[in-house]
Amino acid sequence: MAAFGGASGAGSREGAATLFLIGYYEFFNLVGALNSSPWTAESFGGDPEKASSARRYVKHAIVNGAGASAIGVAIGGVWWPLIGTAAAAAYTWWLYDRALTKAAQTGSAGWADSTGLGWKGLSWLWARVA
Numbered sequence: 001m002a003a004f005g006g007a008s009g010a011g012s013r014e015g016a017a018t019l020f021l022i023g024y025y026e027f028f029n030l031v032g033a034l035n036s037s038p039w040t041a042e043s044f045g046g047d048p049e050k051a052s053s054a055r056r057y058v059k060h061a062i063v064n065g066a067g068a069s070a071i072g073v074a075i076g077g078v079w080w081p082l083i084g085t086a087a088a089a090a091y092t093w094w095l096y097d098r099a100l101t102k103a104a105q106t107g108s109a110g111w112a113d114s115t116g117l118g119w120k121g122l123s124w125l126w127a128r129v130a
Helices: 010-034 038-044 048-076 080-106 123-129
Strands: none
Touching: 010 048, 010 080, 038 048, 038 080, 048 080
């Protein structure tokens, strides 16, 4: 690997920019595949088990994204895929942590009723299911 981004020249810079964007945006594709959304995390994250689950899936996305990007670095000989993934991973961690922190503060565990208890608030349903 030469210097920071590989070979020099306009074509190489354009390719590096493309690799950065692919690393960045494909990370969000991976998050979508392994997690749901910050809105969902904020809606259900008041439930400690659901918050823990959401954080676990964010970690899965980060590990998978970093692994795929590391392979891209090894194949392409430039660091841009990993740099793009690192930027997206940092933003994703911050975004989900913010949503889950807000959910914990408000006690939001669902959107089904005004109590924020969601399905847990439907005791009549659980009595019939159990």
